[in-house]
Amino acid sequence: MNAVQLEEILKSNGYKMTNQRRAIIEVLCENIGKFLSAEDILNLSKIKCPQTNFSTVYRNLEILEQLELVHKTNMDANSTCFYEIIDLDNHHHHIICTQCGKTKAIDFCPLEMFKSNIEDEDFELLDHKVELYGICSECRKKPKK
Amino acid sequence: MNAVQLEEILKSNGYKMTNQRRAIIEVLCENIGKFLSAEDILNLSKIKCPQTNFSTVYRNLEILEQLELVHKTNMDANSTCFYEIIDLDNHHHHIICTQCGKTKAIDFCPLEMFKSNIEDEDFELLDHKVELYGICSECRKKPKK
DNA sequence: GTAACTGCAAAGTTTTTGCATTTGG
DNA sequence: CCAAATGCAAAAACTTTGCAGTTAC
Numbered sequence: 274m275n276a277v278q279l280e281e282i283l284k285s286n287g288y289k290m291t292n293q294r295r296a297i298i299e300v301l302c303e304n305i306g307k308f309l310s311a312e313d314i315l316n317l318s319k320i321k322c323p324q325t326n327f328s329t330v331y332r333n334l335e336i337l338e339q340l341e342l343v344h345k346t347n348m349d350a351n352s353t354c355f356y357e358i359i360d361l362d363n364h365h366h367h368i369i370c371t372q373c374g375k376t377k378a379i380d381f382c383p384l385e386m387f388k389s390n391i392e393d394e395d396f397e398l399l400d401h402k403v404e405l406y407g408i409c410s411e412c413r414k415k416p417k418k
Numbered sequence: 419m420n421a422v423q424l425e426e427i428l429k430s431n432g433y434k435m436t437n438q439r440r441a442i443i444e445v446l447c448e449n450i451g452k453f454l455s456a457e458d459i460l461n462l463s464k465i466k467c468p469q470t471n472f473s474t475v476y477r478n479l480e481i482l483e484q485l486e487l488v489h490k491t492n493m494d495a496n497s498t499c500f501y502e503i504i505d506l507d508n509h510h511h512h513i514i515c516t517q518c519g520k521t522k523a524i525d526f527c528p529l530e531m532f533k534s535n536i537e538d539e540d541f542e543l544l545d546h547k548v549e550l551y552g553i554c555s556e557c558r559k560k561p562k563k
Numbered sequence: 564g565t566a567a568c569t570g571c572a573a574a575g576t577t578t579t580t581g582c583a584t585t586t587g588g
Numbered sequence: 589c590c591a592a593a594t595g596c597a598a599a600a601a602c603t604t605t606g607c608a609g610t611t612a613c
Contacts, residue, residue: 289587326595347492352499368541381535383528390526396513396552403548407541434567434612471570
């Protein structure tokens with residue numbers, strides 16, 4: 274998924290392109306595989322379009338969520354939410370370092386395992402979220418804080 | 419994991435038992451397999467111990483998190499966090515109805531699949547979170563809102 | 564007795580909203 | 589032109605904290 278494709282999707286859903294929106298989309302596309310907070314997105318977007326504002330970031334994230342183009346998540350430690358573009362061409366999950374927060378994309382997805390293991394007809398399975406937590410090599414080398 | 423076991427763990431870590439704490443622990447243990455918000459926990463705890471307070475709930479959840487006895491999570495739709503006792507004897511994940519929020523425990527865990535698929539020595543795998551999203555049978559019957 | 568715990572009220576964070584103004588198509 | 593988008597400031601929602609008083613052990 275690249276920014277141009279995303280723009281097309283938004284336009285075809287009746288949304289207009291503004292510099293702020295384009296900046297936000299570009300930031301998201303340039304950071305696939307990482308988790309960004311709303312504040313991260315704001316700061317990075319401001320580099321491209323300085324007048325970008327928190328409300329605008331949140332409003333655009335909401336639109337993208339509704340179109341199922343971004344995933345929203347939190348990590349256990351705090352209550353900030355993190356966002357990432359859903360890249361259908363390159364579906365992945367993450368491993369997250371519990372010490373420094375660094376993330377890394379993991380290609381393996383256990384969804385098929387779930388499908389075959391859930392004989393449960395009560396739910397129609399639509400989506401899933403998988404996060405792995407660990408300690409990255411750099412943090413392992415460091416003395417424990 | 420039952421409330422008595424949990425009390426023992428807390429006591430052996432130097433924590434004292436108060437009626438508020440006991441109420442919170444019991445509520446958590448009685449709701450394994452569900453996700454409770456801090457507010458849910460407060461309201462249910464108040465039935466057992468009416469003077470229970472929000473600060474006390476959050477402070478106890480923090481202690482339980484530090485001892486790795488509860489998991490904290492959020493669902494995509496809103497930014498409220500949800501808590502559940504980690505029941506090592508009965509490890510499970512959840513499927514969550516995106517319409518009504520109802521949850522159901524799922525026994526299958528793909529962790530072993532991950533271990534064998536991650537040849538990645540950069541991370542030491544410590545923990546994981548898996549959530550499935552879908553629409554429950556009741557919501558499927560209802561006319562779309 | 565004393566360290567741990569709690570209640571309260573206040574502050575901190577993150578997210579959402581109303582409204583007046585601006586802008587893209 | 590006008591619906592959509594934005595900026596601002598204020599509010600809402602959720603969580604954390606300081607402090608004085610209380611309680612478990």
